[in-house]
Amino acid sequence: xxxxxxxxxxxxxxxxxxxxxxxxxxxxxxxxxxxxxxxxxxxxxxxxxxxxxxxxxxxxxxxxxxxxxxxxxxxxxxxxxxxxxxxxxxxxxxxxxxxxxxxxxxxxxxxxxxxxxxxxxxxxxxxxxxxxxxxxxxxxxxxxxxxxxxxxxxxxxxxxxxxxxxxxxxxxxxxxxxxxxxxxxxxxxxxxxxxxxxxxxxxxxxxxxxxxxxxxxxxxxxxxxxxxxxxxxxxxxxxxxxxxxxxxxxxxxxxxxxxxxxxxxxxxxxxxxxxxxxxxxxxxxxxxxxxxxxxxxxxxxxxxxxxxxxxxxxxxxxxxxxxxxxxxxxxxxxxxxxxxxxxxxxxxxxxxxxxxxxxxxxxxxxxxxxxxxxxxxxxxxxxxxxxxxxxxxxxxxxxxxxxxxxxxxxxxxxxxxxxxxxxxxxxxxxxxxxxxxxxxxxxxxxxxxxxxxxxxxxxxxxxxxxxxxxxxxxxxxxxxxxxxxxxxxxx
Ligand SMILES: C[S@@+](CC[C@H](N)C(=O)[O-])C[C@H]1O[C@@H](n2cnc3c(N)ncnc32)[C@H](O)[C@@H]1O
Numbered sequence: 001x002x003x004x005x006x007x008x009x010x011x012x013x014x015x016x017x018x019x020x021x022x023x024x025x026x027x028x029x030x031x032x033x034x035x036x037x038x039x040x041x042x043x044x045x046x047x048x049x050x051x052x053x054x055x056x057x058x059x060x061x062x063x064x065x066x067x068x069x070x071x072x073x074x075x076x077x078x079x080x081x082x083x084x085x086x087x088x089x090x091x092x093x094x095x096x097x098x099x100x101x102x103x104x105x106x107x108x109x110x111x112x113x114x115x116x117x118x119x120x121x122x123x124x125x126x127x128x129x130x131x132x133x134x135x136x137x138x139x140x141x142x143x144x145x146x147x148x149x150x151x152x153x154x155x156x157x158x159x160x161x162x163x164x165x166x167x168x169x170x171x172x173x174x175x176x177x178x179x180x181x182x183x184x185x186x187x188x189x190x191x192x193x194x195x196x197x198x199x200x201x202x203x204x205x206x207x208x209x210x211x212x213x214x215x216x217x218x219x220x221x222x223x224x225x226x227x228x229x230x231x232x233x234x235x236x237x238x239x240x241x242x243x244x245x246x247x248x249x250x251x252x253x254x255x256x257x258x259x260x261x262x263x264x265x266x267x268x269x270x271x272x273x274x275x276x277x278x279x280x281x282x283x284x285x286x287x288x289x290x291x292x293x294x295x296x297x298x299x300x301x302x303x304x305x306x307x308x309x310x311x312x313x314x315x316x317x318x319x320x321x322x323x324x325x326x327x328x329x330x331x332x333x334x335x336x337x338x339x340x341x342x343x344x345x346x347x348x349x350x351x352x353x354x355x356x357x358x359x360x361x362x363x364x365x366x367x368x369x370x371x372x373x374x375x376x377x378x379x380x381x382x383x384x385x386x387x388x389x390x391x392x393x394x395x396x397x398x399x400x401x402x403x404x405x406x407x408x409x410x411x412x413x414x415x416x417x418x419x420x421x422x423x424x425x426x427x428x429x430x431x432x433x434x435x436x437x438x439x440x441x442x443x444x445x446x447x448x449x450x451x452x453x454x455x456x457x458x459x460x461x462x463x464x465x466x467x468x469x470x471x472x473x474x475x476x477x478x479x480x481x482x483x484x485x486x487x488x489x490x491x
Contacts, residue, residue, distance in 0.1 A: 111379055112190035114183060115226060118381035120255050121178050124248065129175030141179060142386040149176035150391050156327070163293065168216060168242040178248060180387050181289075182219050187378045188398045189223035189288060189325060195374075195461075196404035197352040197411060198321035199227070201283055207233035207261070211282035211315055214269065214290035215240045218249030218262070220325070224284065225257040234260040237282070239275075241268055269294075270302075275310070281317035288325040291339065292332045304335050305342025312349060312405065321352060321406040328373035328399035336403045337364045337372065343405055352404035354461060355436070356413040362441035363421065372421055372436070373401045374461025413438045416467045418483075420458040431456070435483065439470060442481040450485070 122141060130144065152173050155163045167173050193199040201208050208228060212221045215238035228234055234257055240246050243266035250262050267274045291304045312322055324339065326332035343349050344358050351358055354372065363370040376398045380388070388394050421441065422434030431446040433455060444455060444466055458464045468483040 111377060112187040112194075112223075113226070114187060114190075114381060115256075117186060117222065117226070117252070117256060118183050118383055120252060121182055122383050124251060125175050125178050128248075129171055129178070131172065140386065141383065142390040145172075145176045145179055146387065146390040148172040149180050149387055152176050152181075153391065153393070157329075166241055168240075168245040171244075174217075174242075174245055174248065177245075178217060179383055182217055182222070182252075183381050183384055184395060184398065185216075185219040185288060185325075186223045186226065188400045189220045189286070189323070190227055191376045191378070191398055192323060192325055192400070192402045192404070193223060193227060195353065196321075196323060196402070197408075198284065198323050198404045198406060201232075201321075202319065207235045208284065209280070209282045209317065210234065210236045211278075211285045211311075212236060212238040213285065213287045213311065214293070215246065215249060215286075216242070216289075217245050218253050220286035220288040220323075221249070221262075222252060222256060224286070225253060225260060228257075235263075236260060237263045237265070237278070237280075239265045239267070239269065239278075241266065269307075275314065278315065280315070281320070282315055283317050283320040285311060285316055285320070285322040286324075287311075287322065289327065291324065291335045292326055292329075303338070303342065305339045305346075308339050308405075309343060309347055309349075312343075312407075313347070316407055319407055321404060321408070324403045324405075326401045328375070328401055330371045333371035333373055333401040334364075336401050337361045340364075340403055350406045350408055350410040352406045352408075352411065354402060354404075354419055356417055356419060356463070357438035357440070358410065359438075359440055362436060370421075371401070372461075373399060375399050375459055376461070377459070414465070416465050417463055418442070418444075418466055419463050420455070420460055423460060424456055435464070435466065439481060442470065442483045444468070444483045444485075446485060 125145070126141060152167075155167065164170075168177060208224070210221050210224055212218060215221060218236065218238050221234075221236045221238060224236075225234055236253065238246055238249060243264075246264040246266055250264060253260050253262050265274065265278070269275065287308070291308075294304055294307060308322070308324070316322060324336060326336050340351065340355065340361055341364060344351060344360075354374065355361065361372070363372045378398050380395065384395060418435035418437035420433060421436045425432045429447070431444075431449075431451045433444045435442050435444055452464075452466070455464050455466055466483060466485075468485045471482050471484070472479055473482045
């Protein structure tokens with residue numbers, strides 16, 4: 001990102017409008033405080049038994065639980081309530097998509113379609129992640145999970161050493177993660193996969209073998225499941241430190257793609273044994289929101305680039321691709337840039353995106369001030385809207401950094417193709433926009449109003465075709481490469 005806006009972060013909770021039943025003090029009693037345990041050694045969780053509902057259907061609330069007959073701990077079951085929970089009369093439907101002014105119109109099919117996933121997540125959380133103290137209450141899920149979400153968001157946006165190891169083994173964090181970060185993460189990965197040359201995988205890949213590293217609840221694999229044509233079989237191997245979150249992912253995958261074959265492995269990826277013992281090669285290796293956790297802690301330091309290289313060399317199938325996604329923060333983006341530079345310098349692995357060339361990243365180490373991120377539209381599921389309201393945040397667009405690497409040979413960049421890495425600017429009456437392309441970073445400069453709409457309105461991170469002449473110009477103490485349109489401009 002150039003001339004960055006501060007990435008959005010939660011600004012703190014709004015006071016509940018009707019604080020008749022505010023959040024209880026102290027942490028909820030863990031439903032399951034077990035440490036990492038292989039999925040195969042844990043008893044299955046009771047399921048709610050209710051079938052999936054559509055995204056437009058009612059959101060479950062919590063009522064006193066039905067007693068399971070198998071002697072397991074009682075669980076609450078979801079009960080339909082109006083989607084607005086405590087305020088049933090209030091219209092829930094926001095404008096279909098919010099987009100910043102001056103950004104490209106959203107065309108049908110542009111938006112990631114989460115299908116039934118948001119309502120499946122709500123049902124799953126209602127059935128499995130209701131702290132005891134809420135079991136008798138009829139509270140909307142966003143009220144129950146608001147505090148944990150706030151804590152988790154705070155941990156994610158703070159310096160990572162604050163993040164407790166194995167945080168997703170804590171039920172309160174799992175519940176909040178599933179409700180909020182999973183829909184966001186799935187929509188983000190769907191967007192990246194559609195944008196990157198790593199997708200679609202070639203049709204002869206049957207089944208499509210996916211390795212999901214630090215998968216959490218299989219977020220990235222769920223994105224694949226939603227995009228993959230139904231006639232292409234899917235086989236997922238998911239690895240994570242938290243066994244219970246892997247179980248959640250397995251349950252969700254079963255509901256989204258009942259035919260998918262899922263293998264889960266729980267353990268610490270820092271112990272090389274886990275990956276050494278992993279057999280086989282994969283067509284798609286996914287790593288989402290992990291490297292920023294990898295980069296802190298751990299006694300045996302391995303640079304993210306070395307880790308990614310090892311995973312790819314040992315486990316990528318011929319012609320396969322790896323897709324890495326991280327938050328849109330400066331630090332996380334620079335982890336990806338470090339991986340990019342390591343891969344370009346040390347391996348023959350191809351750079352599929354977002355870069356349109358392999359020269360050292362112009363937003364990399366030489367320019368720690370800048371970073372590279374993308375922004376895209378999405379339609380917030382009702383639960384994300386409700387949780388945003390509950391925590392005083394608005395995740396109206398998807399923001400992320402990404403990197404796609406492949407075993408398919410370095411793609412030849414299309415002529416005059418650039419990626420918008422900055423927002424549109426006006427300086428001394430001229431239009432300026434930073435782009436990144438085969439020549440590195442350039443600034444497109446239009447001194448009259450004939451700025452092509454595709455360039456003016458492109459979403460950050462979108463690719464655009466701009467034809468022009470390149471020259472070096474001074475701007476204050478700096479030199480910059482300027483791209484001026486070829487056609488003579490009116491004066
Ligand atoms: C922010 S979550 C991302 C989960 C998922 N990929 C997503 O995008 O939703 C980070 C995940 O990395 C896992 N993780 C962190 N360090 C790990 C390690 N050393 N070994 C295995 N998993 C780890 C955590 O358990 C957590 O599930």
